[in-house]
Amino acid sequence: MASTADFKNGLCLEMNNDIWSIVEFQHVKPGKGAAFVRTKLKSLKTGKTLDKTFNAGEKVTTARVEKRPHQFIYKDDMGYNFMDSNSFEQLLIQESLIERPELLKEGQLVDILVHDETETPLAVELPPFVELMITYTEPGIKGDTATNTLKPATLETGATVMVPLFVDQDTMIKVDTRDGSYSERVK
Known part of the structure; x- marks a missing residue:
């Protein structure tokens, strides 16, 4: 058992025959009325997200x-x-x-x-970033780097990521696993 004072990102709770992980939380103390904790929870079984409000000091069951x-x-x-x-x-x-x-x-x-x-x-x-090789992308045109234009690139795992025009085929890049976006070239 824990209370809302013990909340932190990543803490796992048992509720409604499911295990929920705290994605984000915010302690709110309004000018009038009792304090409460607003949370965003993610189900570890189904992947659904849920917005839930707890009263300050409320007891919750934590999952190991x-x-x-x-x-x-x-x-x-x-x-x-x-x-x-x-x-x-x-x-x-x-x-x-x-x-x-x-x-x-x-x-x-x-x-x-x-x-x-x-x-x-x-x-x-997955780790926050993975390094993957680009197996196919259209070649970039020399001097066409002034804009923030993106092009699709196929990675060695088969995934497709949007990359800047200056990134070529057979280049190792870093991909952010949280949103699946291009981060940088690996030197």
Whole structure:
């Protein structure tokens, strides 16, 4: 059990037969009336988001969730296969538990959130940025870099990302896994 004073981003709560992670929260103390905490929660089972308001000091049930390091091995018809970095056991994960599966590359290190009591995987967290090679993009025209125009580029994983005109084929780029956007070229 915890109270609203213990809220922080990433804290997991048990509510309505589901496990919710706090995405963001804000403590509000209006000039008149009691204080409250406005939160944005994300379901770790379904991926839905929910806006919920708690009274200040309200007790909530926290879920014990563990982050375990895994390495992505391969994808097959059954799902995505990961290997535990400590015990070398393999784990099969469904695509619905992965935020951006198109950015997974073989050998990629990820964290898998596991419910401590039931040992069930809840979600796969990719690192904030991944480095991927561009396999195809239209060539840029020399001197055409003054504007912020973007063009599509296909990555080695098959994902398509919008990149600036000066980025060429066979270039390593950094991709933000939170929104799937181009970040920078890798030197």
